[in-house]
Amino acid sequence: MNIHLDGQLVLVTGGSGGIGSAIAERLASSGAIVAVHYFRNKEGADETVRMIREAGGKAESFHADLTAIDQMNTLVIQVQTAFGASIDILVNNAGQMSRRTPLIELTEDDYNEMLNVNFKSCVFLSQAVLPAMIAKGRGNIVNIASLAAVSGGGPGVAMYAAAKGAMLTFTKNIAKEYASKGIRVNAISPGVIANTSNDRFKTEEIRKFIIDGIPLGREGLPEDVADGVLFLASDLSSFITGETLEINGGMYMR
Secondary structure (H helix, E strand, C coil), X not given: CCCCCCCCEEEECCCXXXXXXHHHXXXXXXXXXXXXXXXXXXXXXXXXXXXXXXXXXXXXXXXXCCCCHHHHHHHHHHHHHHHCCCCCEEEECCCCCCCCCCHHHCCHHHHHHHHHHHHHHHHHHHHHHHHHHHHHCCEEEEEECCCHHHHCCCCCCHHHHHHHHHHHHHHHHXXXXXXXXXXXXXXXXXXXXXXXXXXXXXXXXXXXXXXXXXXXXXXXXXXXXXXXXXXXXXXXXXXXXXXXEEECCCCCCC
């Protein structure tokens, strides 16, 4: 079945590699116009844009620090000015787990970094795109959370897990608040996904141990998450809002 997002303008944050790049390419392949956001990895974002264009799609890359509200607002203005249209779909994918820090060693800077990157960006970028969505009477926001939001994650990731848990609660509240305006808000909670920055935390021994605990017997791929985003961003999910799609190979079942 072909899913069409023809002409819809999408902003994918953290689109310079891994899951973000896969999402951007998947939505572009379905006809969306894609704004690929990056913070540090300009080369990765430009490569994502190149791949989209090479396949016949339309995309541009945009830089912003998503811990700063003024830069988030500027990003939205730049994207909408560049394409001459307002954003139809926002994918809040930007986030990171930069290191594992036991709670006893946690500093206020650690706390602020994890909450700002993983949650603040989701809140205020959503705020920034909402006025135009309300004016059009339609819009779609997909928040990329984590299995850690419901499992608590492994040792040393308390603030990352808490930020992703907050994202899930935020998703439900905003979905209810703006449903009457024609705006749907959903989330995806990926489990163990290969070919992402989190690979650096896994030795081969740990990786094998993790896979042994996944009922489907493999790690997920960024493309698995991208397909979930496409479903939630399309009319196939037109009666779904406030939901979290678990993409984890059966590690967590509700």
